[in-house]
Amino acid sequence: xxxxxxxxxxxxxxxxxxxxxxxxxxxxxxxxxxxxxxxxxxxxxxxxxxxxxxxxxxxxxxxxxxxxxxxxxxxxxxxxxxxxxxxxxxxxxxxxxxxxxxxxxxxxxxxxxxxxxxxxxxxxxxxxxxxxxxxxxxxxxxxxxxxxxxxxxxxxxxxxxxxxxxxxxxxxxxxxxxxxxxxxxxxxxxxxxxxxxxxxx
Amino acid sequence: xxxxxxxxxxxxxxxxxxxxxxxxxxxxxxxxxxxxxxxxxxxxxxxxxxxxxxxxxxxxxxxxxxxxxxxxxxxxxxxxxxxxxxxxxxxxxxxxxxxxxxxxxxxxxxxxxxxxxxxxxxxxxxxxxxxxxxxxxxxxxxxxxxxxxxxxxxxxxxxxxxxxxxxxxxxxxxxxxxxxxxxxxxxxxxxxxxxxxxxxx
DNA sequence: TTGCCAAGTGGCGGGGGCCTCCGTATCGTA
DNA sequence: TACGATACGGAGGCCCCCGCCACTTGGCAA
Numbered sequence: 260x261x262x263x264x265x266x267x268x269x270x271x272x273x274x275x276x277x278x279x280x281x282x283x284x285x286x287x288x289x290x291x292x293x294x295x296x297x298x299x300x301x302x303x304x305x306x307x308x309x310x311x312x313x314x315x316x317x318x319x320x321x322x323x324x325x326x327x328x329x330x331x332x333x334x335x336x337x338x339x340x341x342x343x344x345x346x347x348x349x350x351x352x353x354x355x356x357x358x359x360x361x362x363x364x365x366x367x368x369x370x371x372x373x374x375x376x377x378x379x380x381x382x383x384x385x386x387x388x389x390x391x392x393x394x395x396x397x398x399x400x401x402x403x404x405x406x407x408x409x410x411x412x413x414x415x416x417x418x419x420x421x422x423x424x425x426x427x428x429x430x431x432x433x434x435x436x437x438x439x440x441x442x443x444x445x446x447x448x449x450x451x452x453x454x455x456x457x458x459x460x
Numbered sequence: 461x462x463x464x465x466x467x468x469x470x471x472x473x474x475x476x477x478x479x480x481x482x483x484x485x486x487x488x489x490x491x492x493x494x495x496x497x498x499x500x501x502x503x504x505x506x507x508x509x510x511x512x513x514x515x516x517x518x519x520x521x522x523x524x525x526x527x528x529x530x531x532x533x534x535x536x537x538x539x540x541x542x543x544x545x546x547x548x549x550x551x552x553x554x555x556x557x558x559x560x561x562x563x564x565x566x567x568x569x570x571x572x573x574x575x576x577x578x579x580x581x582x583x584x585x586x587x588x589x590x591x592x593x594x595x596x597x598x599x600x601x602x603x604x605x606x607x608x609x610x611x612x613x614x615x616x617x618x619x620x621x622x623x624x625x626x627x628x629x630x631x632x633x634x635x636x637x638x639x640x641x642x643x644x645x646x647x648x649x650x651x652x653x654x655x656x657x658x659x660x661x
Numbered sequence: 662t663t664g665c666c667a668a669g670t671g672g673c674g675g676g677g678g679c680c681t682c683c684g685t686a687t688c689g690t691a
Numbered sequence: 692t693a694c695g696a697t698a699c700g701g702a703g704g705c706c707c708c709c710g711c712c713a714c715t716t717g718g719c720a721a
Contacts, residue, residue: 264668264669265668265669265716265717265718266717266718267668267669267670267716267717268668268669268670268717271669271670291706291707291708292707292708293706293707293708294706294707296671301670301671302670302671302672303671303672303707303708303709304670304671304672304709304710304711305669305670305671307708307709307710308669308670313708342644367620367621367623368624400644401643401644402638402643402644405638405643409634409635409638410643412618412621412622412631412635413617413618413621413635413638413639415617415620415621416614416616416617416618416619416620416621416622416635417613417614417617418617419568419616419617419620419621420568420613420614420616420617420620421613421617422568423568423569430613433610434610434613434614434617437603437606437610437614437639438614438638438639438642438643439642439643439644440642440644441639441640441641441642441643441644442602442603442606442611442639442640442642443543443601443602443603443640443641443642465697465698466687466688466689466696466697466698467688467689468687468688468697468698468699469688469697469698469699472698472699492677492678492679493678493679494677494678494679495677495678497700502699502700503699503700503701504678504679504680504700504701505680505681505682505698505699505700505701506698506699506700508679508680508681509698509699514679
């Protein structure tokens with residue numbers, strides 16, 4: 260990302276990132292940095308120099324995809340149906356999180372230690388999601404108290420919970436559907452809410 | 461658990477388990493087995509002998525609590541309000557999963573490699589949950605297609621997604637509430653479902 | 662073009678963790 | 692008490708992460 264870098268440094272950066280993408284895809288969030296270095300034909304120190312900490316590497320690995328998700332979100336802000344737009348985007352996020360190993364971990368863990376780093380995956384996504392969510396809320400299609408962070412956390416959780424299972428993608432979709440419509444059957448909205456409030460759930 | 465064991469073996473088992481509880485509570489699911497052995501005053505091989513694999517250890521650590529959750533579930537099967545009973549139990553599970561470090565990981569990961577081990581946390585919990593869920597479904601308080609596995613996965617996901625955050629417990633509760641009632645505002649059940657179906661989410 | 666020097670590199674050693682093997686100490690019993 | 696089965700634990704192998712430091716290399720100025 261820095262521009263005033265030596266040519267070899269940039270070359271190494273790119274090679275490492277390329278290898279890291281494959282390795283993370285293959286072994287998830289805890290791929291071996293050492294191994295990545297080896298495969299990239301580079302010393303392990305170099306990997307750590309370019310990406311201080313596993314977090315940074317994951318962030319870089321997923322940043323492209325995250326950008327594209329944000330772009331998708333932006334393109335959806337003009338959609339005629341705010342609610343459908345939101346759901347479509349959540350579906351896309353779920354699909355990606357469930358299929359791209361390590362993504363969910365990256366999402367869940369960033370912003371924990373660092374004081375809300377500006378480029379953390381979660382905050383970038385939240386920024387992208389917010390307009391979509393706001394529009395849906397204004398259209399009355401989503402409860403007002405639902406935040407972008409809530410939705411991100413829910414999707415992240417679904418991805419984490421299904422990671423590693425066979426059929427992870429379809430399970431994740433199914434759980435997202437449940438989450439969106441609520442566990443209850445249709446036509447119980449009133450009863451449902453009253454009881455929920457009563458039991459503090 | 462085996463009865464025909466040497467006295468020292470049983471002693472060690474108990475000591476290891478006691479230490480493991482503390483260590484898991486302190487460091488989560490990836491507490492160091494080596495360290496547990498050291499603290500228990502035991503060789504690392506002994507830990508591995510009693511608990512082949514981290515999974516087994518976590519299972520043992522949480523089994524008591526899981527039993528108690530199952531007992532709670534059983535006591536709730538007679539409750540007058542099936543839906544409230546289910547929600548209360550889900551709340552209890554969420555509270556515990558969110559507060560007991562490592563529990564969510566244990567839940568998420570068991571049954572993955574092993575061919576559905578009989579004593580895996582998740583299957584024990586599912587067995588406990590099933591009657592409660594069935595009763596709620598029969599009372600029309602829960603959609604028929606919701607399985608115990610679904611609910612467990614959702615709660616597990618919520619716990620995983622909130623793990624490590626400050627206020628994890630209250631966030632987890634909040635997300636559970638959202639999940640139960642659905643993301644949408646009240647009174648939209650019909651519209652909601654139609655659209656969801658239309659967008660395949 | 663040449664030479665200089667900081668930016669960049671990678672190997673090495675320390676600290677840990679997980680796992681297996683195997684000689685040995687201990688328990689329960691005859 | 693003596694013996695055999697059972698359980699123990701240390702050592703060694705392998706991998707990983709991390710920080711240090713002497714060395715190379717790329718880019719700029721003369």
